[in-house]
Amino acid sequence: ETGAGQWGSGLCFGAALVGIKCDVFMVRVSYYQKPGRRVMMESWGGRVVPSPSVPPERIYEDMVTETAKKALAEDPNHPGSLGWAISEAIEHALKKPYPLNYSLGSVLNHVLMHQTIVGLEAYKQYELIDEYPDIIFGCTGGGSNHCGQAFPFIKDKLDGKKPDLRIVACEALSCPRLTRPKYIGYDTGDTIGYTPYIWMHSLGCDFVPAKIHAGGLRYHGMAPLLCVLIYSGYHEAQAFPQTEIFEAGRILSMTEGFLTAPEPCHCWAGAIREARRCAETGEEKVIHVADSGHGWVDVRGYDEYLKGKLEVLL
Amino acid sequence: ETGAGQWGSGLCFGAALVGIKCDVFMVRVSYYQKPGRRVMMESWGGRVVPSPSVPPERIYEDMVTETAKKALAEDPNHPGSLGWAISEAIEHALKKPYPLNYSLGSVLNHVLMHQTIVGLEAYKQYELIDEYPDIIFGCTGGGSNHCGQAFPFIKDKLDGKKPDLRIVACEALSCPRLTRPKYIGYDTGDTIGYTPYIWMHSLGCDFVPAKIHAGGLRYHGMAPLLCVLIYSGYHEAQAFPQTEIFEAGRILSMTEGFLTAPEPCHCWAGAIREARRCAETGEEKVIHVADSGHGWVDVRGYDEYLKGKLEVLL
Numbered sequence: 001e002t003g004a005g006q007w008g009s010g011l012c013f014g015a016a017l018v019g020i021k022c023d024v025f026m027v028r029v030s031y032y033q034k035p036g037r038r039v040m041m042e043s044w045g046g047r048v049v050p051s052p053s054v055p056p057e058r059i060y061e062d063m064v065t066e067t068a069k070k071a072l073a074e075d076p077n078h079p080g081s082l083g084w085a086i087s088e089a090i091e092h093a094l095k096k097p098y099p100l101n102y103s104l105g106s107v108l109n110h111v112l113m114h115q116t117i118v119g120l121e122a123y124k125q126y127e128l129i130d131e132y133p134d135i136i137f138g139c140t141g142g143g144s145n146h147c148g149q150a151f152p153f154i155k156d157k158l159d160g161k162k163p164d165l166r167i168v169a170c171e172a173l174s175c176p177r178l179t180r181p182k183y184i185g186y187d188t189g190d191t192i193g194y195t196p197y198i199w200m201h202s203l204g205c206d207f208v209p210a211k212i213h214a215g216g217l218r219y220h221g222m223a224p225l226l227c228v229l230i231y232s233g234y235h236e237a238q239a240f241p242q243t244e245i246f247e248a249g250r251i252l253s254m255t256e257g258f259l260t261a262p263e264p265c266h267c268w269a270g271a272i273r274e275a276r277r278c279a280e281t282g283e284e285k286v287i288h289v290a291d292s293g294h295g296w297v298d299v300r301g302y303d304e305y306l307k308g309k310l311e312v313l314l
Numbered sequence: 315e316t317g318a319g320q321w322g323s324g325l326c327f328g329a330a331l332v333g334i335k336c337d338v339f340m341v342r343v344s345y346y347q348k349p350g351r352r353v354m355m356e357s358w359g360g361r362v363v364p365s366p367s368v369p370p371e372r373i374y375e376d377m378v379t380e381t382a383k384k385a386l387a388e389d390p391n392h393p394g395s396l397g398w399a400i401s402e403a404i405e406h407a408l409k410k411p412y413p414l415n416y417s418l419g420s421v422l423n424h425v426l427m428h429q430t431i432v433g434l435e436a437y438k439q440y441e442l443i444d445e446y447p448d449i450i451f452g453c454t455g456g457g458s459n460h461c462g463q464a465f466p467f468i469k470d471k472l473d474g475k476k477p478d479l480r481i482v483a484c485e486a487l488s489c490p491r492l493t494r495p496k497y498i499g500y501d502t503g504d505t506i507g508y509t510p511y512i513w514m515h516s517l518g519c520d521f522v523p524a525k526i527h528a529g530g531l532r533y534h535g536m537a538p539l540l541c542v543l544i545y546s547g548y549h550e551a552q553a554f555p556q557t558e559i560f561e562a563g564r565i566l567s568m569t570e571g572f573l574t575a576p577e578p579c580h581c582w583a584g585a586i587r588e589a590r591r592c593a594e595t596g597e598e599k600v601i602h603v604a605d606s607g608h609g610w611v612d613v614r615g616y617d618e619y620l621k622g623k624l625e626v627l628l
Binding site for chain 1: 327330331349350353354356357358359563564567568571573608610611613616617620
């Protein structure tokens, strides 16, 4: 399953390299917002369907699921959610006679551990330039990008070596798992309930998020490890409306020259807020940003922003 | 002016960095094929209009030109061409009361010279790995990318140090300036005739190319320096249909993981032809490819290709 398509892209390319097949259920609203990501997955040989898919969208008959039928019975124009897409993918994997495995790209502990390779590299780079971040901003969909960057640094805070280090998880205002969770406790990772229960901050496994362009930040839950750190006060969380994050993306493109995706725009928005505050107070700070992914398939969002037509979406 | 938008993007970002304004006339067919490139230019503060623009497309009244009116009088559905876009841009620059300069991104000698920084770096990289290319493939729109890569190597061929080195300019079959030019001699760089006459292989300054996705390879002429080298037999030229070049792009994405633009897909198509020939004969060769630009704004072309709907367009 994939939201905005980053994880699906990674899976399809990986599958192409080792010669196995990859089927992807892509959250329906992102499927239409970001056709480029679908084309990329297809160019790597993936079969991609919108989740939930309705006729005549059902391109591959063997990818039709009971889950999709249930979602569509609730709402014939269902925009999809990662919860539903995970259920579809698990059902698809379960019912096949041939070996077919489901793969999750975030949330679970082993994914976060794997992603720390990025933070370990960043840690070494700071050593090389004899610096250390005062504050780290990362965007949080399921938590892997943010925690992968931050965990090698949070160790220093837990050890007492860097007690003042601040680590900020940046999420979408319309999907506030960390800043305004519906509850904190056990919930299923998918909507139907195929997954084990996971301890996390959750908006409820049946939460259907607004159609913001940051498709990667629409999940109802959050990585348990990050939730523990938030709950214990080691990490902070901030939420941003999509108008502010596209403004941050625009500022970044004007100064650094690259168009970044709406997801990392959330951490850039946090960094810009902090930098502006420092400019007022005269503080000097090393601000670390965990960027992830370009915005070339998100030009529709940028276009709406530049035309002044972007909705806040709460 | 810009075709597929690469040069326009470079100009807009450069202008943003130094705080000056940038107006771009983008060949009309590419303006609609590649909305991402337009959004990118706009995110850098550029004003972009399709060339030629018709009402209600005339977003900026002060960018309306007599040139566009002439083009539309010829054909109300004019797809545009770089020749017409250059004329529009020059007219726009000429008629302004404030300082406004026109900037060309390829063809002219100084641009080619500037681009050799890329080839000089490649040359040093071969020294570091103790290798030397047997054959160089580069795509040719106006010639700057190809020549920028190849000129530091062609020196060795001209000096007699590497007499067997082959350098192949790869162009679109539907815009064959080098493989089937209409004539070789003096022609204007634009359609209306604002530019000086340039000695080159040309399809005629009024040539309107087919609507292939490789918008950067649709120019009617070619860099004089490259034309001399082709004419003298130092460089070779090959032409490719757009079906073959998207197949090359697909192969590249499956093996290397990145989606490249239709323009450099032409040189990958040449390299793949050569690699397959070598595989048959058992030859071992070092094949150099002058890649340029990602394909994230070209997903429509890839989509048509993957669906089997791509037209050859001659």
